[in-house]
Amino acid sequence: xxxxxxxxxxxxxxxTFATNLSLAAAGRGDxxxxxxxxxxxxxxxxxxxxxxxxxxxxxxxxxMVIEEKCTGCGKCGEVCQxxxxxxxxxxxxxxxxxxxxxxxxxxxxxxxxxxxxxREVGELQTGKxxxxxxxxxxxxxxxxxxxPLIREVKKRLEPDAINIIDSPPGTSCPVIESIKGSDxxxxxxxxxxFGLNDLKLAVEMVRTLGIPFAVxxxxxxxxxxxxLDYCSEESIDVFVEVPHDRNVAEAYSRGEIAYDVVPEYAxxxxxxxxxxxxxxxxxxxR
Amino acid sequence: MxxxxxxxxxxxxxxxSIVASFxxxxxxSVLADCDVDAADLHLVLKPDIKQRExxxxxxxxxxxxxxxxxxxxxxxxCRFDAISEDHVVDTVSCEGCAVCAFACxxxxxxxxxxxxxxxxxxxxxxxxxxxxxxxxxxENSGKLVTLVRNQAKRIAGEKNLDMIIVDGSPGIxxxxxxxxxxxxxxxxxxxxxLSGLHDLERVADLADxxxxxxxxxxxxxxxxxxxxxxxxxxxVARKIPVPARIEYNTVVTAAQVEGLxxxxxxxxxxxNQIRALWSxxxxxxx
Numbered sequence: 001x002x003x004x005x006x007x008x009x010x011x012x013x014x015x016t017f018a019t020n021l022s023l024a025a026a027g028r029g030d031x032x033x034x035x036x037x038x039x040x041x042x043x044x045x046x047x048x049x050x051x052x053x054x055x056x057x058x059x060x061x062x063x064m065v066i067e068e069k070c071t072g073c074g075k076c077g078e079v080c081q082x083x084x085x086x087x088x089x090x091x092x093x094x095x096x097x098x099x100x101x102x103x104x105x106x107x108x109x110x111x112x113x114x115x116x117x118x119r120e121v122g123e124l125q126t127g128k129x130x131x132x133x134x135x136x137x138x139x140x141x142x143x144x145x146x147x148p149l150i151r152e153v154k155k156r157l158e159p160d161a162i163n164i165i166d167s168p169p170g171t172s173c174p175v176i177e178s179i180k181g182s183d184x185x186x187x188x189x190x191x192x193x194f195g196l197n198d199l200k201l202a203v204e205m206v207r208t209l210g211i212p213f214a215v216x217x218x219x220x221x222x223x224x225x226x227x228l229d230y231c232s233e234e235s236i237d238v239f240v241e242v243p244h245d246r247n248v249a250e251a252y253s254r255g256e257i258a259y260d261v262v263p264e265y266a267x268x269x270x271x272x273x274x275x276x277x278x279x280x281x282x283x284x285x286r
Numbered sequence: 287m288x289x290x291x292x293x294x295x296x297x298x299x300x301x302x303s304i305v306a307s308f309x310x311x312x313x314x315s316v317l318a319d320c321d322v323d324a325a326d327l328h329l330v331l332k333p334d335i336k337q338r339e340x341x342x343x344x345x346x347x348x349x350x351x352x353x354x355x356x357x358x359x360x361x362x363x364c365r366f367d368a369i370s371e372d373h374v375v376d377t378v379s380c381e382g383c384a385v386c387a388f389a390c391x392x393x394x395x396x397x398x399x400x401x402x403x404x405x406x407x408x409x410x411x412x413x414x415x416x417x418x419x420x421x422x423x424x425e426n427s428g429k430l431v432t433l434v435r436n437q438a439k440r441i442a443g444e445k446n447l448d449m450i451i452v453d454g455s456p457g458i459x460x461x462x463x464x465x466x467x468x469x470x471x472x473x474x475x476x477x478x479x480l481s482g483l484h485d486l487e488r489v490a491d492l493a494d495x496x497x498x499x500x501x502x503x504x505x506x507x508x509x510x511x512x513x514x515x516x517x518x519x520x521x522v523a524r525k526i527p528v529p530a531r532i533e534y535n536t537v538v539t540a541a542q543v544e545g546l547x548x549x550x551x552x553x554x555x556x557x558n559q560i561r562a563l564w565s566x567x568x569x570x571x572x
Contacts, residue, residue, distance in 0.1 A: 010297010010456040040457035043481040102383030144460040172323040194326040253510035255480035
């Protein structure tokens with residue numbers, strides 16, 4: 001089963017939910033893989049503290065022109081939709097940072113004059129902690145495109161395990177890459193106007209993708225009733241409401257897990273996991 | 287004309303609340319919301335939209351079922367798994383690379399312009415605002431960010447205004463890179479948590495990579511004063527000015543619920559701290 005934890009707005013508690021759910025599942029004796037797909041700013045490792053057992057570089061294939069073979073015909077520049085390879089006065093220029101690694105220039109060069117040259121997009125690390133198999137990607141600073149690295153992280157999905165994906169914030173391509181293929185998405189929000197606005201965008205996103213979902217409200221005793229009113233109007237299930245707790249916020253600031261600091265949290269997250277599993281199965285059957 | 291860009295690395299640290307207050311304090315500036323896939327600034331500034339334009343950031347493939355011979359060539363070459371076995375394009379996965387269109391022997395695969403967002407020029411009580419909405423699950427947020435910034439610059443030039451304030455997005459990927467390149471000053475809003483510190487280091491590396499001048503503001507500093515000290519020490523070591531700490535206070539949420547910036551909401555410590563921050567930022571900008 002694949003469960004994604006997402007949110008339109010950043011800082012609502014995705015990582016808190018993903019890490020605590022993972023520990024709740026492991027505590028029950030289940031096999032669980034936690035995949036941090038927020039490769040721009042991965043934070044799950046701060047809380048799970050895995051012992052990293054493997055680190056590998058992830059590359060995409062960008063073009064390198066073999067000048068002796070190139071006739072300057074311009075086909076590669078015509079094919080490339082991203083201006084990553086352009087031909088000026090029969091001279092080919094490449095801009096690897098713009099390359100989407102579609103392979104078009106290699107494929108269509110009539111002279112076979114383009115070789116693949118790897119560009120590092122980041123690294124992938126795997127490890128284990130407290131019964132949780134852990135994997136995350138770390139985007140290379142300066143790299144604009146995260147989806148290829150996210151795809152690599154998701155190759156570590158364990159079909160027979162509970163897979164929990166910590167998604168990046170927002171609603172654009174990195175988020176889609178993270179959550180697509182999930183059996184269930186939990187949208188974490190906070191009950192404020194910003195939280196509500198971004199929740200609506202996130203709901204539109206998961207509906208577009210056709211994935212069953214529910215909402216988790218963090219710091220539920222702050223702000224106003226806007227999020228609850230919206231969920232009720234839209235008949236969206238609210239699976240959990242977690243009130244603000246200064247102790248939990250301070251524990252979070254030190255990189256500690258809520259689960260360890262406030263014992264009641266274990267029960268909250270086990271109950272949440274059970275609700276998600278039930279709804280996810282119903283969704284899969286539909 | 288000076289351009290100030292506010293980013294955070296980690297989401298939910300308070301970027302937009304601070305930008306809204308800066309807008310009120312600046313009196314006359316041009317505002318640009320570059321968090322195009324989860325924009326929130328409009329919830330406080332309540333823009334009156336004067337001009338609305340479609341944004342087309344790219345193209346997606348379409349395979350005409352009446353022409354397609356099901357030779358499968360396109361599917362073999364597509365590196366984004368965007369073509370189904372019966373040769374229908376999944377527009378969410380399609381990267382717009384056009385490899386299928388070049389490969390198709392019968393010209394069944396063609397590229398179509400996709401409208402993937404909207405952008406607006408609006409009037410607010412604190413000046414003109416340029417903002418946008420990226421369509422759900424769309425790409426090219428970087429292009430839309432660049433468009434919003436360019437429009438803001440054009441307006442500032444025409445109206446002879448000397449300040450542009452940009453609300454950026456979380457992370458370190460494509461929209462953030464598009465926000466910081468060429469800015470006169472990047473203000474990074476962080477929080478005193480291990481996640482905040484981790485994400486700050488990465489986004490500061492990114493800003494350095496693109497040669498931007500940086501300042502850091504530690505928001506909600508009293509959640510963990512020791513961690514705030516640690517962040518400040520890291521900044522001092524990197525010669526990054528830390529002009530202000532802002533305390534955690536529920537007045538920030540209360541102002542948001544009322545649709546006001548904190549400095550408009552009445553007297554509070556937070557309002558005074560933001561005023562002090564603004565005067566430092568202005569001094570540094572020169």
